[in-house]
Amino acid sequence: MANLKEVKERINSVSSTQQITKAMKMVAAAKLRRAQDKIIQMRPYSQKLTAILNNISSGSEGSTDIVYAQERAVGNVLIVPITSDKGLCGAFNSNIIKATMATLENEYAGKAITIMPIGKKAFDYFRKKSYPLKADYYQLFEDVSFDNVKRAAEEVMDAFVSGQYDKVILVYNEFKNVATQIVVKEQFLPIVKTASEETSQQQQDYIVEPSKEYIIEELVPNSLKIQFYKAVLDSNASEHGARMTAMSKATDNAAELLKELKLIYNRTRQAAITNEILExxxxxxxxxxSD
Known part of the structure; x- marks a missing residue:
């Protein structure tokens, strides 16, 4: 049985850890509220913009008029895994890395793969691999703003148009709620067209001015930048939700461990007192x- 000093030191250590995890949970909760507000406000705009784009671009000309929708033989693929800068958020980062590696090995084996990590965790992992790394934007989460994300999206879009990449894939966590983050693998480029009966029916509701071509030329790049920004915001909110959940569980586990340690401490103390009485x-x- 451990002596009283060892048990007491461990109690103090677990208690200090519990205070840290509780503080981190509160910080994550505060950051989550702001990040959640951003993604909730962004989603309706992004969805409506995408719906209008699909409606306008689903005409008789098809997707050949849009440079960002040109289908090519896939030889060069850019994959953008979006992780966090810090850990202590459960399986948040490892899920993205696993999904990215599965995509590389199963879907694009034999292709020329380039990795564009966003988040230090993705950068730290993939810089040790043999894949070419485009590491200009891995510190994007130090200042999450549309202007910063827009520059990254524009560079990716220009590289696709120039033929440097034939396909661009985003891998990120989609925020559902505090306890649920869903790993999403999304084709960013070329644009995936959806032509449904509902879309065809809704097309009659739009009057396009000054011309369909002008609207597409202006709308498509903005829609892609918004889509990229939404993925970053989703990942940002998911990170804080995952960290809040992880720290909450860690705090609860520390409380359970403290109960066990205090019970051991009391038993050890009672045993020591009993031994002293017996002596x-x-x-x-x-x-x-002797008398």
Whole structure:
């Protein structure tokens, strides 16, 4: 059985850890509220913009008029895994890395793969791999703003148009709620067209001015930048939700461990007191016998 000093030191250590995890949970909760507000406000705009784009671009000309929708033989692929800068958020980062590696090995084996990590965790992992790394934007989460994300999106879009990449894939966590983050693998480029009966029916509701071509030319790049920004915001909110959940569980586990340690401490203390009493009684008996 451990001595009292060891148990007491461990109790103090677990108690200090519990205070840290509780503080981190509160910080994550505060950051989550702001990040959640951003993604909730962004989603309706992004969804409506995408719906209008699909409606306008689903005409008779098809997708050939849009440079960002040109289908090519896939030889060069850019994959953008979006992780966090910090850990202590459960399986948040490892899920993205696993999904990215599965995509590389299963879907694009034999292709020329380039990795564009966003988030230090993705950068730290993939810089040790043999894949070419485009590491200009891995510190994007130090200042999450549309202007910063827009520059990254524009560079990716220009590289696709120039033929440097034939396909661009985003891998990120989609925020559902505090406890649920869903790993999403999304084709960013070329644009995936959806032509449904509902879309065809809704097309009659739009009057396009000054021309369909002008609207597409202006709308498509903005829609892609918004889509990229939404993925970053989703990942940002998911990170804080995952960290809040992880720190909440860690705090609860520390509380359970403290209960066990205090029980061990009390038992050890009682055993030590009992031993001391037995020694005193044995000493007194020995004295009486000698007399």
């Amino acid at each position: 005193i009684v044995a000493g007194a008996n020995a004295l009486e016998s």
